[in-house]
Amino acid sequence: MAFEKSTLKIPSARAGWNLDAWQFLPAAVGASKPLAVVIMAHGFGADKTMGLAPYAEALAGIGYASIMFDYRRWGTSDGTPRSLLVVKDQLEDYRTVIKYARQQPQFDPQRVVVWGSSFSGAHAISLSADASVNAAAAVAQCPYTGTTPSLPMSTASMEIVASAILDIIKQALGLAPLYIPVVSDPGTVGALTTAGTKAGMQAIFSKETEYKNEVSASSLLEIGPYQPRAKAAQINCPLLIVLPDQDNLCLPQGAVEISKATSKCELVSLPCGHFGVYPGMSHHTDSIAAQLAFLMKHVPA
Known part of the structure; x- marks a missing residue:
């Protein structure tokens, strides 16, 4: 799959903070017609080096451009404190990159697609419902929709809650955040501790960068x-x-509710867990095939 990859620095809504992004272009770019472009970002506690490039490469292989970025405070984008999740800011970063793409002459401003996976899948759904974004289409892979497993009462869960409260106090005082692991074993302190999550995340850890398995505790709120x-x-x-119909991290119920609530939603169910759709996993090829077929149907390259 021939493509051209370059690095971009896109000014964020916060003055002085740039979003670090990768741009993927099909190798054979015709001058006569601007390209459809897919805007992509990572899930909870991850960065753009962790398993996203194969999606952009597959898209480039059939004629789509894509821009893949790190949110403020994550990956190689600017911003402090580091590893802090703010939903409002992440949605704003998506809008910033979408606006940037629409201003580039090589992209068709009417054919901008929003793409997300896991927690960024939540953003893809939210932005598909935002008339001001005016997305041509949206793709949400194994998305968080608002349904998650209940946190069992245990010493670890009480420590997680206490850490979140202490983190709020520390940051209010101008001190460094209190961090906990993004992924950890079941029954231990961490943001994501469901069975199989630690192994699944480790499988997509990037070899390009040293991943810091940490997130500010108050991000859970x-x-x-x-x-x-x-x-x-x-x-x-x-x-x-x-x-993934066996997803124990982002429970399937919410996605099913969305598909029943609107005729705009197409639901493709795959027999695997949350990480089964990622590169190198059992149903990655199936997920890619469904995404490419959907895009070719609704936003032809």
Whole structure:
């Protein structure tokens, strides 16, 4: 799959903070017609080096451009404190990159696609329901929709809650955040501790960078109030949800609710767990095939 990859620095909404992005272009770019472009970002506690490039490469192979970026405070983008998740800021970063893409002459401003996986899948759903974004289509792979496993009462869960509260206090005082692991074994302190999650995340750890398995503890308080499935009736562009039906991290129920609430949503169910759709896993090829077929149907390259 021939493609051209370059690095971009896109000014974020916060003055002085740039978003670090990779741009993928099909190798054979015709001058007569601007390209459809897919805007992509990573999931919870990850960065753009972790398993996203194969999607962009597959898209380039059939004529789509893509821009893949790190949020503020994550990866190689600017911003402090590091490893802090703010849903409002992440959605704003998507809008910033979408606006940037629309200003580039090689891209068709009417054929901008929003793509996300896991927690960024939540953003793809939310932005598909935002009329001001005016996306041509959206793709959400194994998305967080607002349904998650209950946190069992244990010493570890009480320590997680205490860490989140202490982190809020520390940051309010101008001190460094209190960090906990992004992924950890079940029954231990961490943001994501469901069975198989640590191994799944480790499988997509990048060899390009040294991954810091940490997130500010108070970031967990951003998750519960964020309910993308509540916006299902407002979705105003074609939306594909690739749903691992054995997902124990982002529970399937919310995605099913979205598909029933709007005719705009196409649901493709795959017999695997959350990480089964990622590169090198059992149903990655199936997920890619569904995404390419969906895009060729609704936003032809």
